[in-house]
Amino acid sequence: MDPVSVVREASRLVVKVGSSLVTNGGQGLDQAALAQWAEQISALARSGKQVLLVSSGAVAEGMQRLGWKRRPKALHDLQAAAAVGQMGLVQAYETCFRKHELQTAQILLTHEDLADRSRYLNARSTLRTLLSLAIIPIINENDTVATDEIRFGDNDTLGSLVTNLVEAEVLIILTDQPGLYTADPRKDPSATLVQDARAGDPALEAMAGGAGSSIGSGGMLTKILAAKRAARSGAHTVIASGREPQVLVRLAAGERIGSQLVAETPTLAARKQWLADHLQLRGKLFLDAGAVRALTADGKSLLPIGVQEAQGDFERGEVVACVDADGREIARGLVNYSAAETRRILRTPSAEIEARLGYVDEPELIHRDNLVLL
Numbered sequence: 610m611d612p613v614s615v616v617r618e619a620s621r622l623v624v625k626v627g628s629s630l631v632t633n634g635g636q637g638l639d640q641a642a643l644a645q646w647a648e649q650i651s652a653l654a655r656s657g658k659q660v661l662l663v664s665s666g667a668v669a670e671g672m673q674r675l676g677w678k679r680r681p682k683a684l685h686d687l688q689a690a691a692a693v694g695q696m697g698l699v700q701a702y703e704t705c706f707r708k709h710e711l712q713t714a715q716i717l718l719t720h721e722d723l724a725d726r727s728r729y730l731n732a733r734s735t736l737r738t739l740l741s742l743a744i745i746p747i748i749n750e751n752d753t754v755a756t757d758e759i760r761f762g763d764n765d766t767l768g769s770l771v772t773n774l775v776e777a778e779v780l781i782i783l784t785d786q787p788g789l790y791t792a793d794p795r796k797d798p799s800a801t802l803v804q805d806a807r808a809g810d811p812a813l814e815a816m817a818g819g820a821g822s823s824i825g826s827g828g829m830l831t832k833i834l835a836a837k838r839a840a841r842s843g844a845h846t847v848i849a850s851g852r853e854p855q856v857l858v859r860l861a862a863g864e865r866i867g868s869q870l871v872a873e874t875p876t877l878a879a880r881k882q883w884l885a886d887h888l889q890l891r892g893k894l895f896l897d898a899g900a901v902r903a904l905t906a907d908g909k910s911l912l913p914i915g916v917q918e919a920q921g922d923f924e925r926g927e928v929v930a931c932v933d934a935d936g937r938e939i940a941r942g943l944v945n946y947s948a949a950e951t952r953r954i955l956r957t958p959s960a961e962i963e964a965r966l967g968y969v970d971e972p973e974l975i976h977r978d979n980l981v982l983l
Contacts, residue, residue, distance in 0.1 A: 615845040615871065617863040619778035621659040621740070624650065625768035625835075629785045630851040631666035631698070637673035638666065638701050642851075647705035649857040650745060654711060656861065659740045661775065663748045663768040664702070670694030691752030702747050712744045717751035720761055720888050723770055724928075729883055733774050740775070761888065769835035770886055773842040780839045781860065782832050783851030788867035789829060791816055808840035808870040833870070840872035841885050881981040884928060884941055892921020892929040892948055894974070901933050904940050905982060910973040911942070913954040913962065923948045931975070942980030945971040 616622065626646060633639035650660050668687060671694030672680065681687055699715050706713045716736065722728045739746050748771055750761050761767045765782060772780040792800040806813055817830035829848075836846035849856055849867025860866055877885060896904070900915025911931060923929055924947050931940040946954065946966075951974065954965050959972035 614863050615779050615869060616781065616847060616860040619658065619845075621661075621775065621777040622653065622779050622781060623661045623663060623768055623772045623775070623777045624781045624783065624857065625663040625764055626665065626783050626851060627764070627785065628665040628669045630783060631664060632669040632673070638670050638697055640701060640705075643701050644705045644708075646857075647702065647709060647711075649855060651706065651709035651711055652858050653861055654743065654745070658861065661736065661740070661746045661748060661771060661777070662702075663764055663771055664698065665749070665764045666698050667691045667694040667749055668752060670697045688753050695749065695753070698749070699747060706745055712742075714739050714744050714746050716746050716748045717753075718748065718761075718767065718771075719751045719754065723774070723883075724887055724889065726883065729774070736771075736775050763831045765831040765835040766838070766888070769838040769844075769846075772839045772844045773882055773886055776842055777844055780835065780844055780846045781857065782835065782846065782848045783856065784829075784832065784848065785850065785852065786829070787850045787853075788848050789813065789816065789833065789870075803868045804865065806868065806870050808836040808846055808872050809874060813870070836870040838886065840870075840874050841877050842882055843872050843876035845872050846870040877981065884943070884979070884981045885983065887928045887941065890921075890930045890941060891923035891927040892919060892944075894919055894929055894931050894944075894951070895936075896931055896933060896939075898934070900931075901939060904931065904977075904980070908977060910977040911940075911975040911980065912959055912972070913951070913957050913974050914959070916951070916955050916974060919948055919951045919955065921948055925950075925970070929975075931980075938983055940980055940982045942975040944975055945973060 630642060631639060633642065650662065653660050668690045671690030674693050675690060681690065703713050722732055736746055750764060750767055768780055768782060787802060789803045790800040791803060794800040813833045814830065817833050832848050839846050847860060847867055847869050853866055856866060894916050895918040897915050897917055900911060903909040903915065904911060923944060925945060926943055928941055929944045930938045932938050950966060954962050957965055963969040
């Protein structure tokens, strides 16, 4: 697909709007900005596109309502701010979209919702049903219950996971910067805008800096990694300034705005995409060179004989990482044996599993159908 027309040609979009845009730099909800997003999204909906909105702003709005000047670090304070702020955020969006005769739905997600296969499928079914009813899903992380272990960490990551979940063609990440630069333009005046690039290109990660504002939790690096993740389902990503007038409408018309990161990698099958999207893994399996070759070059299953070490406390059926001798993750998959069982059968031929454990569930530690290469 021509990178200029990725938004124009798409029928389903995920739009992510950052905290600094929604809250006018943290000064409470920017009602005028929210009205503009609703107006533009309604225009896209009238043109036949399905749009899901991933919106930050609950914590920032809660901070404003509670009179807090700095984003709190304590988890219970963040949860309290999110609980207070989410009320105002959803109410404001509902009011703005109602003016355009569009209904909205609030969807709050944690990583546990997407890590569990049945809950993942239920979330996908719910979102697809809402889209079929011409309802605009307003999606945010469920900060009121999420802990550090189950948090997405930023809504760029959440946006990419939602993109994969509903198989959207494009993820649009709106920020307070014009797009991705070759260096931080605030520090390097020679930095130039990257207009077109390949999602997942390692050079992009080298360009990106750290977290930007004191209001949000992401930075340009999280947006590049989100584009890389979205590309696993074949989705393109656009990173553009949310302060550009009518940016969504102009992108949908085919105008070149911001940075467009095009997906050029083969699309993963739905089940393997779910595996690749796991953020928290239960353990690590360290493979020898023969096992690495068997997985990456020969497309084979992982056998116990090729595993040198097992780290973590995982149970049968949980997702674990497969790493090489340098600790680099090359694959992940659903393991057939618990951590204790795995340690007893390391370096063991499959024919000897029963002798070691007294039983045998599967000859493979991870079957290739339950394994995804990264």
